Amino acid sequence: MDTSSPAVFVNAELLKMYQGRRVRAVVQVMRNEGGLIVGQSTDGHQLTVKVSQAFPLSHFVEVIGIADGNQSIRAEICTDFGDTYDTLAYNGLCQLANGKFKNLFL
Amino acid sequence: MYGSQFDGGASLFSGGGFMPSQATQTPESSFSKSRGAQGVLPLTVKQISEAYHSNDDKSNFVVDGVDASNVRLRGLVMNKVEKVTDVTFTLDDGTGRIEVHRWVNETSDTNEMALIQNGMYVTINGSLKGFQGKKHVVAFSVRPVIDFNEITLHFIECIHVHLENTRPKVLGGVSAQVQANPISGTVTPRTPVSNQFSSRSSSSGSETDFYKLVLDVFQEPANLAREHGLHVEEVARLLGLPMEKIKDAIDYHVDVGHIYSTIDDNHYKSACNG
Known part of the structure; x- marks a missing residue:
């Protein structure tokens, strides 16, 4: 087993704290710009994600990759979560996983 | 063909309840x-x-x-x-x-x-x-x-x-357990214990709380269920406290009869479980 490179649950707010680290976030696709997704994070901010494929508009996409800017992620793995997703619950989990219960995740 | 049939039989055999841990x-x-x-x-x-x-x-x-x-x-x-x-x-x-x-x-x-x-x-x-x-x-x-x-x-x-x-187990939970198990009723009256302790050596209240903390670890249902009880080191690790303090508390509980040593001097179990 290996826990050396975890992917931290983040929203746009938490992303800033993990520059250069591995993160995971869910974004709702607003635009595809050729190798780039512009999407909305679970806390309602705009994020750009460098990807290798396009995703359907308004779909929720989970991105696992490296945080390479305050509002940007370089994706390694993308999973289409479909067109409905409970962003409120996910955002709550981001906060719990970085707060009181960090020791269960990192 | 023969080989594969034999393998099938062997795997059935080993999976079919001939596990040494169960047998013993x-x-x-x-x-x-x-x-x-x-x-x-x-x-x-x-x-x-x-x-x-x-x-x-x-x-x-x-x-x-x-x-x-x-x-x-x-x-x-x-x-x-x-x-x-x-x-x-x-x-x-x-x-x-x-x-x-x-x-x-x-x-x-x-x-x-x-x-x-x-x-x-x-x-x-x-x-x-x-x-x-x-x-x-x-x-x-x-x-x-x-x-x-x-x-x-x-x-x-x-x-x-x-x-x-x-979650720290509340006293109510323990007393419910006491009712369920008549033997433990004689073992876990809380107030006399602390009185007994303070008369034994005049220590602060926080130390009695600490002794109770150690006892609570032994009282947890998962730990009660374990045949050999808990290792001293496990208790220390669970509570994140120094070994000397844990050993001190364990000595006390052994003296009073709350817990007893099992397979060796490092394993202890609550007397609560009968």
Whole structure:
């Protein structure tokens, strides 16, 4: 087993704290710009994600990759979560996983 | 042909209840085991990495003081390798990676595993094993995640179960246990204990609280169920307190008769369980 490179649950707010680290976030696709997704994070901010494929508009996409800017992620793995997703619950989990219960995740 | 038939027979034989651990089990221990059965514990890989072996049983792990032999994990499948008798892959749940083995005996097992591909989110129910210091999971079932909200749910469940298992047990809970077990009624009257203690050596109230903290560890149902009780080091690790203090508290509880030593001078068990 290996826990050396975890992917931290983040929203746009938490992303800033993990520059250069591995993160995971869910974004709702607003635009595809050729190798780039512009999407909305679970806390309602705009994020750009460098990807290798396009995703359907308004779909929720989970991105696992490296945080390479305050509002940007370089994706390694993308999973289409479909067109409905409970962003409120996910955002709550981001906060719990970085707060009181960090020791269960990192 | 003969060879494969023989192999089939051999695997049936070894899987058919001729496990040494069962054969040598005493009636009491199997009783306490069924009583202590926890079902499936939702965990993160990070939590498993910190789980430690309980000393009395080779295959048992403990997380938050609770037996973690059956676990549920949810994450991405990587490096899937199919062999004749089993399928192995790495599960990455974002907190870490762990090896998973799935034995394929029946056609239904093969069909289930054929669906699983690299990059897929899956839910695994399985048993946690340790082999040469390396932990892995032997899965009973591996199923694709269809509703991705389940990923959020899984981690929220991990937090919930962690909270539930680490919550300080309130006195009410212990007294309910006392009522259920007449023998312990003579053993756990709280107030006389602290009086007795303060007359024995005039220490501060915080030290009595500390003694109670140590006793509470022994009183936890999962620990009561263990045949050999707890190792001193486990108690120290659970409470995150220095060994000398723990040993001091244990000496006290042994003197008073709350706990007793089991297989050696490092293992103690609550007298509460009869």
